[in-house]
Amino acid sequence: MSLSAPHDPQAAPDAGTTRRSFLRTSAVLATGLAAVAASLKPLFEMEDIPSAEQFMQKYYKELTPADMAKVLQRIEREVEKQYGVRPHVRDLKPLDGVEFAYALNLSRCIGCRKCVHACVAENNQSRNPEIQYIRVLKLPHGTFDLEKSDHNYAPDQVPEKGFFTMPVQCQQCHNPPCVKVCPVHATWQETDGITVIDYDWCIGCRYCEAACPYWARRFNFTKPSIPADRLNPEMAYLGNRPRKKGVMEKCHFCIQRTRAGRYPACLEVCPTGSRKFGNVLDPNSEISQILRTKRVFMQLKEDVGTNPRFYYYFDV
Amino acid sequence: MHANNRTPLVLTLLAVVFVGLAAAFYSDSWGYPPPRAAIPLVDKALLDTATVRRSYADLIRAKEDLSDFDCYGCHDKKQPPPLRYDENQKLIVPPEHSDVVMGHGSHGRNNNCFNCHNENNLTTLQPRDGRELKLENSTQLCGSCHGPTYRDWDSGAHGRTNGYWNTKLGPALKKDCVNCHNPHSPRFPGRKPAPGPHTLHPSDTADRAAEAESPSTH
Known part of the structure; x- marks a missing residue:
C-alpha cells in the first residue's frame, strides 16, 4: 500500500486510491508473489520431508525402550511404504564381554572386490550414485605408500604379478577422530568398539568425513537409490536401515549381523578367507589367536594415533 | 518532479524482471544437474557366499549321490591300478579320469596318484606316515605335508569360516582345504575382479576405460 500512498500530499488532492494506482499496485504485488512462490518451488519438490514423528524424535541415547519400539515401528512403516518390503528392524545392543576386532590377511587377499559388493547388498547402500564402504587399494610390492595406490584397477x-591389494574400510578406531569432531554427538563409540551413527540425529556437516584419516565415511549427496528387490530387510537402527539425503554413513561391522553373533557380510563372501573377525576379549577366538601368533603389520597409519581395531597381517 | 515521472517506468521494468524470474523457475532453466549415467547392478553371483568346491563331507551331509566315489565299480579290488608315465616321467591320466588336472606343486614331482590315495583301498587316503584316512578327513592328509598351514587352519588364521563367530548363538561353519583348493591342482586360479567404483561424471569413467584399454607400463 505504500506504493499507492501519495509521496507528496500536494500532488494528490483527493488522497484516496485512484483506479490507476490500484491496478499498478496489484500488478506489482501479483508478479512479486508469483516470483516468490516460483523461487520456493524446489522446497515443494523435496522428497525427503521428515514426518512430524521423525522430526520430533529424541536423541538415540535418550530413547526409552517404549520410545524405541515406536521408532522401530515408524521405520518399518516408512520402509514398507517406500520399497513395498516389510523389513525387520531391530535395535541391537552391544553384547557383554565382547569387543570386536577385524584382521585381514594381506598375503591372501587377491583383490577380487567381492567384499565391496557383498557389503553394498547387505547394508542397503545407494547404487546410483554409488556408495561403497570398502575401497580396495592396489599397491606395488615393497611399499605401503598410499599415494602409489590405485583403486580403479x-x-x-x-x-x-608385482602388486598386492589392501581393502580399506572403517577401522573402528579406539581413538576415533570422527567422534571428536561431531558437533551434535550423532556418532559415538559403543562398548563393543563399533563407532555408530544415528542417522536421525546427523546434520550432515561432514566434519567427520574430513577428520577420518582412512576416507571411511560416505555422505548421501542425494536420496539413496536402492532397487526394491535388492533391499536387505534384516535391519538395525544403528546399522543398515535406509539412510536419507544429507546424512553420513560408514562401515559398522555389519552391526545387524555381528551383534546377533554372525560374521560380517564381507567376511562370509571372501573366497580366499583373508578376512577374520571376532571377539578379542575371548582368548580362544580366531582373532585372538591371529593377533597373538601372526606377523601383524600393526594398523594402517599407526602414526596418527587412532589405534584401529582393524589389523592387517601376513602369513609366515 | 523528474523522479516521480520515472516511477512507472521502474515499476514496469521490475514487473518484467519478476515475470521473467517466475518463468525461469517454472521451466527449471537452471539449478538442475544433468542426469547421472546409469550404473548396472552387479551380478548376483558375486554375492554368493558358497565355496568354489564341495567337499566329500559336504556331499555326505547333503545326502547326495556318491556313486562317483564307488572306485571298485570299475577298479579291481585285488590289485592296485597300474600307473603309466610318458617319456618325461609325467603321469598319463587315463581318459576315465580326464577331469583330474595333475598340478600339485610347481616342481612337477608330485605326479603319483598314490602319494595321497591308498593303492590298496582306493576309497581311502593314505599320508606318508601310513595312516588310512576316510575321504571326508582329507584335511589331515593335507596337513601331513603342509604343517604350518594346517596349524593356521586349525587355529582359524587360514581358510574360511562362515556362520557365527559367537558359537553360543549359532554354528561356525569351518571350511575344509578342498572347499577352496582343488587337491589335484591346489593353486588358487586367478579371477576377474568385480567392477570398481563408478564416478558421478561419465567422462571420467570413459577416460579410465580408455586408459585400461591402452597397454599400461606401470
Whole structure:
C-alpha cells in the first residue's frame, strides 16, 4: 500500500486510491508473489520431508525402550511404504564381554572386490550414485605408500604379478577422530568398539568425513537409490536401515549381523578367507589367536594415533 | 518532479524482471544437474557366499549321490591300478579320469596318484606316515605335508569360516582345504575382479576405460 500512498500530499488532492494506482499496485504485488512462490518451488519438490514423528524424535541415547519400539515401528512403516518390503528392524545392543576386532590377511587377499559388493547388498547402500564402504587399494610390492595406490584397477585377472591389494574400510578406531569432531554427538563409540551413527540425529556437516584419516565415511549427496528387490530387510537402527539425503554413513561391522553373533557380510563372501573377525576379549577366538601368533603389520597409519581395531597381517 | 515521472517506468521494468524470474523457475532453466549415467547392478553371483568346491563331507551331509566315489565299480579290488608315465616321467591320466588336472606343486614331482590315495583301498587316503584316512578327513592328509598351514587352519588364521563367530548363538561353519583348493591342482586360479567404483561424471569413467584399454607400463 505504500506504493499507492501519495509521496507528496500536494500532488494528490483527493488522497484516496485512484483506479490507476490500484491496478499498478496489484500488478506489482501479483508478479512479486508469483516470483516468490516460483523461487520456493524446489522446497515443494523435496522428497525427503521428515514426518512430524521423525522430526520430533529424541536423541538415540535418550530413547526409552517404549520410545524405541515406536521408532522401530515408524521405520518399518516408512520402509514398507517406500520399497513395498516389510523389513525387520531391530535395535541391537552391544553384547557383554565382547569387543570386536577385524584382521585381514594381506598375503591372501587377491583383490577380487567381492567384499565391496557383498557389503553394498547387505547394508542397503545407494547404487546410483554409488556408495561403497570398502575401497580396495592396489599397491606395488615393497611399499605401503598410499599415494602409489590405485583403486580403479580393472585387469582381466587378479592377483596381478608385482602388486598386492589392501581393502580399506572403517577401522573402528579406539581413538576415533570422527567422534571428536561431531558437533551434535550423532556418532559415538559403543562398548563393543563399533563407532555408530544415528542417522536421525546427523546434520550432515561432514566434519567427520574430513577428520577420518582412512576416507571411511560416505555422505548421501542425494536420496539413496536402492532397487526394491535388492533391499536387505534384516535391519538395525544403528546399522543398515535406509539412510536419507544429507546424512553420513560408514562401515559398522555389519552391526545387524555381528551383534546377533554372525560374521560380517564381507567376511562370509571372501573366497580366499583373508578376512577374520571376532571377539578379542575371548582368548580362544580366531582373532585372538591371529593377533597373538601372526606377523601383524600393526594398523594402517599407526602414526596418527587412532589405534584401529582393524589389523592387517601376513602369513609366515 | 523528474523522479516521480520515472516511477512507472521502474515499476514496469521490475514487473518484467519478476515475470521473467517466475518463468525461469517454472521451466527449471537452471539449478538442475544433468542426469547421472546409469550404473548396472552387479551380478548376483558375486554375492554368493558358497565355496568354489564341495567337499566329500559336504556331499555326505547333503545326502547326495556318491556313486562317483564307488572306485571298485570299475577298479579291481585285488590289485592296485597300474600307473603309466610318458617319456618325461609325467603321469598319463587315463581318459576315465580326464577331469583330474595333475598340478600339485610347481616342481612337477608330485605326479603319483598314490602319494595321497591308498593303492590298496582306493576309497581311502593314505599320508606318508601310513595312516588310512576316510575321504571326508582329507584335511589331515593335507596337513601331513603342509604343517604350518594346517596349524593356521586349525587355529582359524587360514581358510574360511562362515556362520557365527559367537558359537553360543549359532554354528561356525569351518571350511575344509578342498572347499577352496582343488587337491589335484591346489593353486588358487586367478579371477576377474568385480567392477570398481563408478564416478558421478561419465567422462571420467570413459577416460579410465580408455586408459585400461591402452597397454599400461606401470
